[in-house]
Amino acid sequence: MLGCSKLSVKRQQRVVFADVTVDFHPGQWTAIVGPNGAGKSTLLLSLAGLLTPAHGRVHLQGRDLTLWPNRERAKAMAWMGQGDAVSGELLSWDVVMLARLPTHGLFQGPTPLDEQAVHSALEETEAVEFSCRRIQTLSGGERQRVLLARLLAHEAPVLLLDEPLVHLDPPHQSLLIQALKRRTAQGGTVVTVLHELTQALAADRLVVLGPHGVLGDGAPTDPVVQHALLDVFGGAVSIERLSNGRLVALPR
């Protein structure tokens, strides 16, 4: 579905990562984890086609990403960054409606179908009550829920999320994870960059990104992947299995 081969990215003359080859599959939620500065966000930006790689290529549905027209790409794939840069007086409803831009285009007004998509996305993140409030007046967690609704309202088959759980309280964290799992159950491709390892361990697949590229790739239960995870954090964490079978990561 979505993938990259031998991808190298430079930002401000510095090589962030080199020679990364990884593929993401429909029906699968992949979590990218790794230490600060390993290039997780940069990798996600490149996959979204928002950064020009120094070498290598990104492909979506078997076609080189650079060959995709902007609007078609935007329909096929939605990306959400860390929401700290968001500022302004737009109402939450209008922010979420931006997700429909690729569908109805720059010059056409939203259709009832667009409004329905916006409404159900806001419902999914329990953000309907903020629809008529300006985004800048919301708390961090409330704003994050609106921004997540914006991503879900795309109804795109590929979803890329950078730290989607940040600012969210535990009930809304699990609400989002359920929403993402609904997407993968319907054949969607979900890729998240996650800082919280315990949440990452709940994903279908872990990609461990270290200073020298991908160090581990596979199911969170795979001992090789777990070993790579412990390794990349210099043994500062341990992975435990709870009695209900869930994995948790604890700082040592």
Add this chain to the structure above:
Amino acid sequence: MGALLVGLVVALALGSDGFSLPTATDWDLINAIRLPRALGALLTGALLGLAGALAQGLFRNPLADPYLLGSASGATLAVVITITLLSSVTVESTTLQFLVHLGYSGAAFVGALVGVALSLTLARGARQTNGLLLAGVVVGILLGALSNLLTLISPEALRGVQTFLYGSTSWLNFGSVTREAIGLVAILVLSVRYSRVLDALVLGDHTAMSLGIDLKRARAGLIVCMALATGLAVAETGLLAFVGLMSPHVVRRLVDTTHSGILVLSSLTGATLLLWADSIARWVWAPQELPVGLFTAIIGGGYLLTMLTLQDRWENH
């Protein structure tokens, strides 16, 4: 809207000797002098309000104004050059004679666009807004220094430039009204059509791009709209402080709307603001006239000061 219409009536009824009911000769006066002036003030205000709303949306900065990116300093320099050339007898260079031929307003228009073009070249395009703002500052300083140097060399330019810097609506005629009206309609239609780009920029450059917007081109187009609106306004009235900064500010405070609404309402607010400021400037010390730029500066400065003191109360709106 109401304030705009009342303002128009006041502006027309206001003669150099105060208010009076129009007599037959007054009607001629109104038609020949006050009408184009009032309409011109209205259109200039609208252009500046629109340019300000574009600037604040493009640069995601509530303090951005239309004179950013070197348009003000470019226009000033062009006017200084023109005045200097007109006062000296020996004009050889054909490119410079071109400026003379254009007259002050034509020169100011060209100068404003050249200023913005310089900033864009210096910043290598519109990709990085911070780099572009910085380039605008640099161009402003350099062109400003050149203007100062020229006024030192030819002191006769100083007086002319002074009225340009304060801004004045007294040069407006039906020709300028026509130019401004056509320009305003075209730029307003175009920028409202692309206003969703400004909405998307609220979520940052990357998100806007991920929504399928060709940001480089869209931003360049909107900058051209802003530069044209500013250039048209500067050409007819010189520099008018704060109209472009304040109008979108007021709109964004009071109305919950997307950028298409902000652009239209900022134009209306700018029009109302300048019309009233112009009437006041003509009335306060009648029959003497004060430069309208002084009044927009006083109103704008007062507004910003009020905003600062009331900030806590506003912040929770």
